[in-house]
Amino acid sequence: MLTRTQRDPVAGDVVALVRAAQAGDRAAFADLVAAHLPVLYGFVGRALNGHADVDDIVQETVIHVMRGLGGLRKPDRFRSWTIAIAYREVQAYLRRRAPDLAHCREPVPEPADPGADLAERTVTALMLTDQRRELAEAARWLDEGDQRLLSLWWQEVTGQITRAELAAAMSVTAKHVSVRVGRMKARLDAVRAVVRALRTRPRCPALDGLVRGWNHVPDPRWRKRLVRHVRDCRCCGQHRRGLPAPEALLPGAPAERGKSRGSTGHTDR
Known part of the structure:
Protein backbone atom coordinates (compact mmCIF):
# COMPACT_ATOMS: atom_id res chain seq x y z
CA MET A 1 0.00 0.00 0.00
CA MET A 127 -22.56 16.30 0.61
CA LEU A 128 -22.40 19.13 3.18
CA THR A 129 -25.11 21.23 1.54
CA ASP A 130 -27.99 20.73 -0.87
CA GLN A 131 -26.13 22.66 -3.53
CA ARG A 132 -23.10 20.41 -3.21
CA ARG A 133 -25.32 17.36 -3.37
CA GLU A 134 -26.84 18.74 -6.54
CA LEU A 135 -23.39 19.35 -8.00
CA ALA A 136 -22.27 15.80 -7.20
CA GLU A 137 -25.47 14.35 -8.68
CA ALA A 138 -25.21 16.53 -11.79
CA ALA A 139 -21.63 15.40 -12.40
CA ARG A 140 -22.91 11.84 -12.81
CA TRP A 141 -24.95 12.98 -15.82
CA LEU A 142 -21.92 14.23 -17.74
CA ASP A 143 -20.23 12.21 -20.46
CA GLU A 144 -16.96 10.50 -19.54
CA GLY A 145 -14.89 13.18 -21.26
CA ASP A 146 -16.61 15.97 -19.34
CA GLN A 147 -16.27 14.04 -16.09
CA ARG A 148 -12.52 13.71 -16.59
CA LEU A 149 -12.22 17.38 -17.52
CA LEU A 150 -14.27 18.32 -14.44
CA SER A 151 -11.90 16.32 -12.25
CA LEU A 152 -8.86 18.10 -13.67
CA TRP A 153 -10.53 21.49 -13.51
CA TRP A 154 -11.41 20.96 -9.82
CA GLN A 155 -7.74 20.35 -9.19
CA GLU A 156 -6.95 23.67 -10.91
CA VAL A 157 -9.63 25.60 -9.00
CA THR A 158 -8.30 24.38 -5.66
CA GLY A 159 -4.71 25.19 -6.62
CA GLN A 160 -3.46 21.63 -6.95
CA ILE A 161 -2.44 22.02 -10.59
CA THR A 162 -1.96 24.94 -12.98
CA ARG A 163 -3.81 25.67 -16.22
CA ALA A 164 -0.66 24.70 -18.11
CA GLU A 165 -0.60 21.34 -16.32
CA LEU A 166 -4.28 20.82 -17.07
CA ALA A 167 -3.64 21.54 -20.74
CA ALA A 168 -0.64 19.21 -20.79
CA ALA A 169 -2.69 16.41 -19.23
CA MET A 170 -5.25 16.77 -21.99
CA SER A 171 -2.66 17.31 -24.75
CA VAL A 172 -4.30 20.56 -25.89
CA THR A 173 -3.46 24.27 -25.73
CA ALA A 174 -4.42 26.46 -22.78
CA LYS A 175 -6.76 28.42 -25.08
CA HIS A 176 -8.51 25.22 -26.09
CA VAL A 177 -8.83 24.23 -22.42
CA SER A 178 -10.68 27.49 -21.71
CA VAL A 179 -13.18 26.74 -24.46
CA ARG A 180 -13.69 23.15 -23.30
CA VAL A 181 -14.04 24.15 -19.64
CA GLY A 182 -16.65 26.76 -20.59
CA ARG A 183 -18.69 24.22 -22.53
CA MET A 184 -18.36 21.64 -19.79
CA LYS A 185 -19.56 24.11 -17.16
CA ALA A 186 -22.54 25.05 -19.35
CA ARG A 187 -23.53 21.39 -19.65
CA LEU A 188 -22.98 20.94 -15.92
CA ASP A 189 -25.29 23.88 -15.17
CA ALA A 190 -27.93 22.43 -17.49
CA VAL A 191 -28.02 19.14 -15.61
CA ARG A 192 -27.82 20.89 -12.23
CA ALA A 193 -31.13 22.51 -13.15
CA VAL A 194 -32.48 19.08 -14.11
CA VAL A 195 -31.42 17.67 -10.73
CA ARG A 196 -33.19 20.52 -8.95
CA ALA A 197 -36.35 19.99 -10.99
CA LEU A 198 -36.37 16.25 -10.29
CA ARG A 199 -35.92 16.80 -6.54
CA THR A 200 -38.64 19.46 -6.25
CA ARG A 201 -41.81 18.47 -4.38
CA PRO A 202 -44.46 18.75 -5.61
CA ARG A 203 -42.85 18.07 -8.96
CA CYS A 204 -43.90 19.67 -12.22
CA PRO A 205 -46.77 17.50 -13.63
CA ALA A 206 -45.31 17.58 -17.12
CA LEU A 207 -41.93 16.43 -15.81
CA ASP A 208 -43.63 13.71 -13.79
CA GLY A 209 -45.24 12.41 -16.92
CA LEU A 210 -42.00 12.62 -18.89
CA VAL A 211 -39.97 10.47 -16.49
CA ARG A 212 -42.46 7.61 -16.35
CA GLY A 213 -40.65 4.52 -17.52
CA TRP A 214 -37.22 5.99 -16.75
CA ASN A 215 -35.02 3.66 -14.65
CA HIS A 216 -33.42 6.62 -12.79
CA VAL A 217 -29.96 5.84 -14.17
CA PRO A 218 -28.34 8.89 -15.84
CA ASP A 219 -27.69 8.40 -19.54
CA PRO A 220 -27.17 10.72 -22.56
CA ARG A 221 -30.60 10.11 -24.08
CA TRP A 222 -32.47 11.02 -20.92
CA ARG A 223 -30.11 13.92 -20.24
CA LYS A 224 -31.04 15.51 -23.58
CA ARG A 225 -34.76 14.97 -22.96
CA LEU A 226 -34.68 16.39 -19.46
CA VAL A 227 -32.44 19.34 -20.29
CA ARG A 228 -34.76 20.23 -23.17
CA HIS A 229 -37.81 20.00 -20.92
CA VAL A 230 -36.29 22.21 -18.20
CA ARG A 231 -35.22 24.73 -20.83
CA ASP A 232 -38.68 24.97 -22.41
CA CYS A 233 -40.91 24.48 -19.36
CA ARG A 234 -42.12 27.65 -17.61
CA CYS A 235 -42.38 25.80 -14.29
CA CYS A 236 -39.05 23.95 -14.41
CA GLY A 237 -37.20 26.80 -16.10
CA GLN A 238 -36.99 28.66 -12.79
CA HIS A 239 -34.44 26.09 -11.62
CA ARG A 240 -31.94 27.42 -14.17
CA ARG A 241 -31.77 30.75 -12.34
CA GLY A 242 -29.56 31.58 -9.36
CA LEU A 243 -27.22 28.61 -9.64
CA PRO A 244 -24.03 29.35 -7.66
CA ALA A 245 -20.85 29.07 -9.70
CA PRO A 246 -19.54 25.51 -9.30
CA GLU A 247 -16.21 27.01 -8.16
CA ALA A 248 -17.99 28.34 -5.06
CA LEU A 249 -19.08 24.83 -4.05
CA LEU A 250 -15.70 23.15 -4.25
CA PRO A 251 -13.89 22.51 -0.95
CA GLY A 252 -10.78 24.66 -0.79
CA ALA A 253 -11.91 27.11 -3.46
CA PRO A 254 -11.41 30.87 -2.85
CA ALA A 255 -14.35 32.38 -0.97
CA GLU A 256 -14.63 35.31 -3.37
CA ARG A 257 -15.82 32.94 -6.08
CA GLY A 258 -19.05 32.31 -4.25
CA LYS A 259 -21.18 34.81 -6.17
CA SER A 260 -24.26 33.41 -7.89
CA ARG A 261 -25.02 33.95 -11.52
CA GLY A 262 -27.79 33.01 -13.86
CA SER A 263 -27.83 30.41 -16.57
CA THR A 264 -25.17 30.62 -19.25
CA GLY A 265 -27.74 30.06 -21.94
CA HIS A 266 -25.97 27.02 -23.38
CA THR A 267 -27.92 23.84 -23.97
CA ASP A 268 -27.02 20.21 -23.85
CA ARG A 269 -25.41 18.86 -26.96
Missing part, protein backbone atom coordinates in the same frame (compact mmCIF):
# COMPACT_ATOMS: atom_id res chain seq x y z
CA LEU A 2 1.33 3.41 -0.94
CA THR A 3 1.59 5.96 1.84
CA ARG A 4 1.67 9.73 1.56
CA THR A 5 3.66 12.54 3.06
CA GLN A 6 2.99 16.18 3.72
CA ARG A 7 6.17 17.26 1.94
CA ASP A 8 5.64 19.43 -1.11
CA PRO A 9 9.05 20.20 -2.64
CA VAL A 10 9.61 23.33 -4.68
CA ALA A 11 10.39 23.08 -8.39
CA GLY A 12 14.14 22.99 -7.82
CA ASP A 13 13.83 20.08 -5.43
CA VAL A 14 11.65 18.20 -7.92
CA VAL A 15 14.24 18.63 -10.65
CA ALA A 16 16.98 17.38 -8.34
CA LEU A 17 14.88 14.40 -7.25
CA VAL A 18 14.03 13.51 -10.85
CA ARG A 19 17.65 13.59 -11.91
CA ALA A 20 18.71 11.52 -8.91
CA ALA A 21 15.94 9.01 -9.55
CA GLN A 22 16.93 8.78 -13.21
CA ALA A 23 20.45 7.98 -12.04
CA GLY A 24 19.11 5.04 -10.02
CA ASP A 25 18.56 6.60 -6.59
CA ARG A 26 15.58 4.64 -5.22
CA ALA A 27 15.18 6.89 -2.18
CA ALA A 28 14.91 9.91 -4.46
CA PHE A 29 12.21 8.18 -6.50
CA ALA A 30 10.30 7.28 -3.33
CA ASP A 31 10.45 10.91 -2.15
CA LEU A 32 9.37 12.13 -5.59
CA VAL A 33 6.36 9.84 -5.71
CA ALA A 34 5.36 10.50 -2.08
CA ALA A 35 5.38 14.26 -2.71
CA HIS A 36 3.00 13.87 -5.66
CA LEU A 37 0.59 11.29 -4.24
CA PRO A 38 -1.87 13.90 -2.87
CA VAL A 39 -2.50 15.37 -6.32
CA LEU A 40 -2.75 11.89 -7.85
CA TYR A 41 -5.25 10.71 -5.24
CA GLY A 42 -7.19 13.96 -5.59
CA PHE A 43 -7.51 13.70 -9.36
CA VAL A 44 -8.17 9.96 -9.62
CA GLY A 45 -10.51 10.04 -6.63
CA ARG A 46 -12.68 12.74 -8.15
CA ALA A 47 -12.66 11.09 -11.57
CA LEU A 48 -13.83 7.77 -10.08
CA ASN A 49 -16.08 9.32 -7.41
CA GLY A 50 -14.20 7.58 -4.62
CA HIS A 51 -14.53 4.12 -6.18
CA ALA A 52 -12.66 1.28 -4.51
CA ASP A 53 -10.35 1.01 -7.53
CA VAL A 54 -8.79 4.45 -6.92
CA ASP A 55 -5.81 2.86 -5.18
CA ASP A 56 -5.23 0.50 -8.11
CA ILE A 57 -5.28 3.33 -10.64
CA VAL A 58 -2.82 5.38 -8.59
CA GLN A 59 -0.57 2.32 -8.26
CA GLU A 60 -0.68 1.73 -12.03
CA THR A 61 0.16 5.39 -12.61
CA VAL A 62 3.19 5.13 -10.33
CA ILE A 63 4.35 1.99 -12.16
CA HIS A 64 4.16 3.82 -15.49
CA VAL A 65 6.01 6.77 -13.97
CA MET A 66 8.75 4.46 -12.75
CA ARG A 67 9.09 2.77 -16.14
CA GLY A 68 9.04 5.97 -18.13
CA LEU A 69 11.07 8.26 -15.89
CA GLY A 70 14.31 7.55 -17.70
CA GLY A 71 12.85 9.03 -20.88
CA LEU A 72 11.65 12.26 -19.28
CA ARG A 73 13.85 14.92 -20.90
CA LYS A 74 12.53 17.89 -18.95
CA PRO A 75 12.62 17.15 -15.20
CA ASP A 76 10.74 20.37 -14.43
CA ARG A 77 7.73 18.91 -16.28
CA PHE A 78 7.51 15.91 -13.96
CA ARG A 79 4.28 17.05 -12.29
CA SER A 80 2.32 17.68 -15.49
CA TRP A 81 3.79 14.53 -17.06
CA THR A 82 2.61 12.47 -14.09
CA ILE A 83 -0.88 13.99 -14.22
CA ALA A 84 -1.06 13.21 -17.93
CA ILE A 85 -0.24 9.56 -17.18
CA ALA A 86 -2.96 9.45 -14.51
CA TYR A 87 -5.41 11.00 -16.98
CA ARG A 88 -4.68 8.25 -19.52
CA GLU A 89 -5.02 5.56 -16.84
CA VAL A 90 -8.43 6.92 -15.83
CA GLN A 91 -9.51 6.97 -19.49
CA ALA A 92 -8.45 3.35 -19.96
CA TYR A 93 -10.17 2.29 -16.73
CA LEU A 94 -13.45 3.98 -17.63
CA ARG A 95 -13.42 2.38 -21.08
CA ARG A 96 -12.92 -1.05 -19.51
CA ARG A 97 -15.56 -0.53 -16.82
CA ALA A 98 -18.13 1.46 -18.84
CA PRO A 99 -20.86 -1.26 -18.77
CA ASP A 100 -20.53 -1.75 -15.00
CA LEU A 101 -20.23 1.91 -14.08
CA ALA A 102 -23.28 2.82 -16.14
CA HIS A 103 -25.44 0.84 -13.70
CA CYS A 104 -23.71 2.03 -10.53
CA ARG A 105 -26.14 4.48 -8.97
CA GLU A 106 -24.46 5.08 -5.62
CA PRO A 107 -20.83 5.96 -4.85
CA VAL A 108 -18.76 3.59 -2.75
CA PRO A 109 -19.18 4.72 0.89
CA GLU A 110 -15.53 4.24 1.82
CA PRO A 111 -13.09 5.95 -0.57
CA ALA A 112 -9.84 4.15 -1.30
CA ASP A 113 -7.56 6.88 0.08
CA PRO A 114 -6.05 5.37 3.27
CA GLY A 115 -5.62 8.81 4.84
CA ALA A 116 -9.34 9.64 4.47
CA ASP A 117 -8.35 12.85 2.66
CA LEU A 118 -10.51 11.89 -0.31
CA ALA A 119 -13.53 11.49 1.92
CA GLU A 120 -13.03 14.96 3.34
CA ARG A 121 -12.24 16.67 0.04
CA THR A 122 -14.67 14.95 -2.31
CA VAL A 123 -17.50 12.74 -1.11
CA THR A 124 -18.17 14.14 2.39
CA ALA A 125 -17.45 17.74 1.43
CA LEU A 126 -19.76 17.63 -1.57
Whole structure:
Protein backbone atom coordinates (compact mmCIF):
# COMPACT_ATOMS: atom_id res chain seq x y z
CA MET A 1 0.00 0.00 0.00
CA LEU A 2 1.33 3.41 -0.94
CA THR A 3 1.59 5.96 1.84
CA ARG A 4 1.67 9.73 1.56
CA THR A 5 3.66 12.54 3.06
CA GLN A 6 2.99 16.18 3.72
CA ARG A 7 6.17 17.26 1.94
CA ASP A 8 5.64 19.43 -1.11
CA PRO A 9 9.05 20.20 -2.64
CA VAL A 10 9.61 23.33 -4.68
CA ALA A 11 10.39 23.08 -8.39
CA GLY A 12 14.14 22.99 -7.82
CA ASP A 13 13.83 20.08 -5.43
CA VAL A 14 11.65 18.20 -7.92
CA VAL A 15 14.24 18.63 -10.65
CA ALA A 16 16.98 17.38 -8.34
CA LEU A 17 14.88 14.40 -7.25
CA VAL A 18 14.03 13.51 -10.85
CA ARG A 19 17.65 13.59 -11.91
CA ALA A 20 18.71 11.52 -8.91
CA ALA A 21 15.94 9.01 -9.55
CA GLN A 22 16.93 8.78 -13.21
CA ALA A 23 20.45 7.98 -12.04
CA GLY A 24 19.11 5.04 -10.02
CA ASP A 25 18.56 6.60 -6.59
CA ARG A 26 15.58 4.64 -5.22
CA ALA A 27 15.18 6.89 -2.18
CA ALA A 28 14.91 9.91 -4.46
CA PHE A 29 12.21 8.18 -6.50
CA ALA A 30 10.30 7.28 -3.33
CA ASP A 31 10.45 10.91 -2.15
CA LEU A 32 9.37 12.13 -5.59
CA VAL A 33 6.36 9.84 -5.71
CA ALA A 34 5.36 10.50 -2.08
CA ALA A 35 5.38 14.26 -2.71
CA HIS A 36 3.00 13.87 -5.66
CA LEU A 37 0.59 11.29 -4.24
CA PRO A 38 -1.87 13.90 -2.87
CA VAL A 39 -2.50 15.37 -6.32
CA LEU A 40 -2.75 11.89 -7.85
CA TYR A 41 -5.25 10.71 -5.24
CA GLY A 42 -7.19 13.96 -5.59
CA PHE A 43 -7.51 13.70 -9.36
CA VAL A 44 -8.17 9.96 -9.62
CA GLY A 45 -10.51 10.04 -6.63
CA ARG A 46 -12.68 12.74 -8.15
CA ALA A 47 -12.66 11.09 -11.57
CA LEU A 48 -13.83 7.77 -10.08
CA ASN A 49 -16.08 9.32 -7.41
CA GLY A 50 -14.20 7.58 -4.62
CA HIS A 51 -14.53 4.12 -6.18
CA ALA A 52 -12.66 1.28 -4.51
CA ASP A 53 -10.35 1.01 -7.53
CA VAL A 54 -8.79 4.45 -6.92
CA ASP A 55 -5.81 2.86 -5.18
CA ASP A 56 -5.23 0.50 -8.11
CA ILE A 57 -5.28 3.33 -10.64
CA VAL A 58 -2.82 5.38 -8.59
CA GLN A 59 -0.57 2.32 -8.26
CA GLU A 60 -0.68 1.73 -12.03
CA THR A 61 0.16 5.39 -12.61
CA VAL A 62 3.19 5.13 -10.33
CA ILE A 63 4.35 1.99 -12.16
CA HIS A 64 4.16 3.82 -15.49
CA VAL A 65 6.01 6.77 -13.97
CA MET A 66 8.75 4.46 -12.75
CA ARG A 67 9.09 2.77 -16.14
CA GLY A 68 9.04 5.97 -18.13
CA LEU A 69 11.07 8.26 -15.89
CA GLY A 70 14.31 7.55 -17.70
CA GLY A 71 12.85 9.03 -20.88
CA LEU A 72 11.65 12.26 -19.28
CA ARG A 73 13.85 14.92 -20.90
CA LYS A 74 12.53 17.89 -18.95
CA PRO A 75 12.62 17.15 -15.20
CA ASP A 76 10.74 20.37 -14.43
CA ARG A 77 7.73 18.91 -16.28
CA PHE A 78 7.51 15.91 -13.96
CA ARG A 79 4.28 17.05 -12.29
CA SER A 80 2.32 17.68 -15.49
CA TRP A 81 3.79 14.53 -17.06
CA THR A 82 2.61 12.47 -14.09
CA ILE A 83 -0.88 13.99 -14.22
CA ALA A 84 -1.06 13.21 -17.93
CA ILE A 85 -0.24 9.56 -17.18
CA ALA A 86 -2.96 9.45 -14.51
CA TYR A 87 -5.41 11.00 -16.98
CA ARG A 88 -4.68 8.25 -19.52
CA GLU A 89 -5.02 5.56 -16.84
CA VAL A 90 -8.43 6.92 -15.83
CA GLN A 91 -9.51 6.97 -19.49
CA ALA A 92 -8.45 3.35 -19.96
CA TYR A 93 -10.17 2.29 -16.73
CA LEU A 94 -13.45 3.98 -17.63
CA ARG A 95 -13.42 2.38 -21.08
CA ARG A 96 -12.92 -1.05 -19.51
CA ARG A 97 -15.56 -0.53 -16.82
CA ALA A 98 -18.13 1.46 -18.84
CA PRO A 99 -20.86 -1.26 -18.77
CA ASP A 100 -20.53 -1.75 -15.00
CA LEU A 101 -20.23 1.91 -14.08
CA ALA A 102 -23.28 2.82 -16.14
CA HIS A 103 -25.44 0.84 -13.70
CA CYS A 104 -23.71 2.03 -10.53
CA ARG A 105 -26.14 4.48 -8.97
CA GLU A 106 -24.46 5.08 -5.62
CA PRO A 107 -20.83 5.96 -4.85
CA VAL A 108 -18.76 3.59 -2.75
CA PRO A 109 -19.18 4.72 0.89
CA GLU A 110 -15.53 4.24 1.82
CA PRO A 111 -13.09 5.95 -0.57
CA ALA A 112 -9.84 4.15 -1.30
CA ASP A 113 -7.56 6.88 0.08
CA PRO A 114 -6.05 5.37 3.27
CA GLY A 115 -5.62 8.81 4.84
CA ALA A 116 -9.34 9.64 4.47
CA ASP A 117 -8.35 12.85 2.66
CA LEU A 118 -10.51 11.89 -0.31
CA ALA A 119 -13.53 11.49 1.92
CA GLU A 120 -13.03 14.96 3.34
CA ARG A 121 -12.24 16.67 0.04
CA THR A 122 -14.67 14.95 -2.31
CA VAL A 123 -17.50 12.74 -1.11
CA THR A 124 -18.17 14.14 2.39
CA ALA A 125 -17.45 17.74 1.43
CA LEU A 126 -19.76 17.63 -1.57
CA MET A 127 -22.56 16.30 0.61
CA LEU A 128 -22.40 19.13 3.18
CA THR A 129 -25.11 21.23 1.54
CA ASP A 130 -27.99 20.73 -0.87
CA GLN A 131 -26.13 22.66 -3.53
CA ARG A 132 -23.10 20.41 -3.21
CA ARG A 133 -25.32 17.36 -3.37
CA GLU A 134 -26.84 18.74 -6.54
CA LEU A 135 -23.39 19.35 -8.00
CA ALA A 136 -22.27 15.80 -7.20
CA GLU A 137 -25.47 14.35 -8.68
CA ALA A 138 -25.21 16.53 -11.79
CA ALA A 139 -21.63 15.40 -12.40
CA ARG A 140 -22.91 11.84 -12.81
CA TRP A 141 -24.95 12.98 -15.82
CA LEU A 142 -21.92 14.23 -17.74
CA ASP A 143 -20.23 12.21 -20.46
CA GLU A 144 -16.96 10.50 -19.54
CA GLY A 145 -14.89 13.18 -21.26
CA ASP A 146 -16.61 15.97 -19.34
CA GLN A 147 -16.27 14.04 -16.09
CA ARG A 148 -12.52 13.71 -16.59
CA LEU A 149 -12.22 17.38 -17.52
CA LEU A 150 -14.27 18.32 -14.44
CA SER A 151 -11.90 16.32 -12.25
CA LEU A 152 -8.86 18.10 -13.67
CA TRP A 153 -10.53 21.49 -13.51
CA TRP A 154 -11.41 20.96 -9.82
CA GLN A 155 -7.74 20.35 -9.19
CA GLU A 156 -6.95 23.67 -10.91
CA VAL A 157 -9.63 25.60 -9.00
CA THR A 158 -8.30 24.38 -5.66
CA GLY A 159 -4.71 25.19 -6.62
CA GLN A 160 -3.46 21.63 -6.95
CA ILE A 161 -2.44 22.02 -10.59
CA THR A 162 -1.96 24.94 -12.98
CA ARG A 163 -3.81 25.67 -16.22
CA ALA A 164 -0.66 24.70 -18.11
CA GLU A 165 -0.60 21.34 -16.32
CA LEU A 166 -4.28 20.82 -17.07
CA ALA A 167 -3.64 21.54 -20.74
CA ALA A 168 -0.64 19.21 -20.79
CA ALA A 169 -2.69 16.41 -19.23
CA MET A 170 -5.25 16.77 -21.99
CA SER A 171 -2.66 17.31 -24.75
CA VAL A 172 -4.30 20.56 -25.89
CA THR A 173 -3.46 24.27 -25.73
CA ALA A 174 -4.42 26.46 -22.78
CA LYS A 175 -6.76 28.42 -25.08
CA HIS A 176 -8.51 25.22 -26.09
CA VAL A 177 -8.83 24.23 -22.42
CA SER A 178 -10.68 27.49 -21.71
CA VAL A 179 -13.18 26.74 -24.46
CA ARG A 180 -13.69 23.15 -23.30
CA VAL A 181 -14.04 24.15 -19.64
CA GLY A 182 -16.65 26.76 -20.59
CA ARG A 183 -18.69 24.22 -22.53
CA MET A 184 -18.36 21.64 -19.79
CA LYS A 185 -19.56 24.11 -17.16
CA ALA A 186 -22.54 25.05 -19.35
CA ARG A 187 -23.53 21.39 -19.65
CA LEU A 188 -22.98 20.94 -15.92
CA ASP A 189 -25.29 23.88 -15.17
CA ALA A 190 -27.93 22.43 -17.49
CA VAL A 191 -28.02 19.14 -15.61
CA ARG A 192 -27.82 20.89 -12.23
CA ALA A 193 -31.13 22.51 -13.15
CA VAL A 194 -32.48 19.08 -14.11
CA VAL A 195 -31.42 17.67 -10.73
CA ARG A 196 -33.19 20.52 -8.95
CA ALA A 197 -36.35 19.99 -10.99
CA LEU A 198 -36.37 16.25 -10.29
CA ARG A 199 -35.92 16.80 -6.54
CA THR A 200 -38.64 19.46 -6.25
CA ARG A 201 -41.81 18.47 -4.38
CA PRO A 202 -44.46 18.75 -5.61
CA ARG A 203 -42.85 18.07 -8.96
CA CYS A 204 -43.90 19.67 -12.22
CA PRO A 205 -46.77 17.50 -13.63
CA ALA A 206 -45.31 17.58 -17.12
CA LEU A 207 -41.93 16.43 -15.81
CA ASP A 208 -43.63 13.71 -13.79
CA GLY A 209 -45.24 12.41 -16.92
CA LEU A 210 -42.00 12.62 -18.89
CA VAL A 211 -39.97 10.47 -16.49
CA ARG A 212 -42.46 7.61 -16.35
CA GLY A 213 -40.65 4.52 -17.52
CA TRP A 214 -37.22 5.99 -16.75
CA ASN A 215 -35.02 3.66 -14.65
CA HIS A 216 -33.42 6.62 -12.79
CA VAL A 217 -29.96 5.84 -14.17
CA PRO A 218 -28.34 8.89 -15.84
CA ASP A 219 -27.69 8.40 -19.54
CA PRO A 220 -27.17 10.72 -22.56
CA ARG A 221 -30.60 10.11 -24.08
CA TRP A 222 -32.47 11.02 -20.92
CA ARG A 223 -30.11 13.92 -20.24
CA LYS A 224 -31.04 15.51 -23.58
CA ARG A 225 -34.76 14.97 -22.96
CA LEU A 226 -34.68 16.39 -19.46
CA VAL A 227 -32.44 19.34 -20.29
CA ARG A 228 -34.76 20.23 -23.17
CA HIS A 229 -37.81 20.00 -20.92
CA VAL A 230 -36.29 22.21 -18.20
CA ARG A 231 -35.22 24.73 -20.83
CA ASP A 232 -38.68 24.97 -22.41
CA CYS A 233 -40.91 24.48 -19.36
CA ARG A 234 -42.12 27.65 -17.61
CA CYS A 235 -42.38 25.80 -14.29
CA CYS A 236 -39.05 23.95 -14.41
CA GLY A 237 -37.20 26.80 -16.10
CA GLN A 238 -36.99 28.66 -12.79
CA HIS A 239 -34.44 26.09 -11.62
CA ARG A 240 -31.94 27.42 -14.17
CA ARG A 241 -31.77 30.75 -12.34
CA GLY A 242 -29.56 31.58 -9.36
CA LEU A 243 -27.22 28.61 -9.64
CA PRO A 244 -24.03 29.35 -7.66
CA ALA A 245 -20.85 29.07 -9.70
CA PRO A 246 -19.54 25.51 -9.30
CA GLU A 247 -16.21 27.01 -8.16
CA ALA A 248 -17.99 28.34 -5.06
CA LEU A 249 -19.08 24.83 -4.05
CA LEU A 250 -15.70 23.15 -4.25
CA PRO A 251 -13.89 22.51 -0.95
CA GLY A 252 -10.78 24.66 -0.79
CA ALA A 253 -11.91 27.11 -3.46
CA PRO A 254 -11.41 30.87 -2.85
CA ALA A 255 -14.35 32.38 -0.97
CA GLU A 256 -14.63 35.31 -3.37
CA ARG A 257 -15.82 32.94 -6.08
CA GLY A 258 -19.05 32.31 -4.25
CA LYS A 259 -21.18 34.81 -6.17
CA SER A 260 -24.26 33.41 -7.89
CA ARG A 261 -25.02 33.95 -11.52
CA GLY A 262 -27.79 33.01 -13.86
CA SER A 263 -27.83 30.41 -16.57
CA THR A 264 -25.17 30.62 -19.25
CA GLY A 265 -27.74 30.06 -21.94
CA HIS A 266 -25.97 27.02 -23.38
CA THR A 267 -27.92 23.84 -23.97
CA ASP A 268 -27.02 20.21 -23.85
CA ARG A 269 -25.41 18.86 -26.96
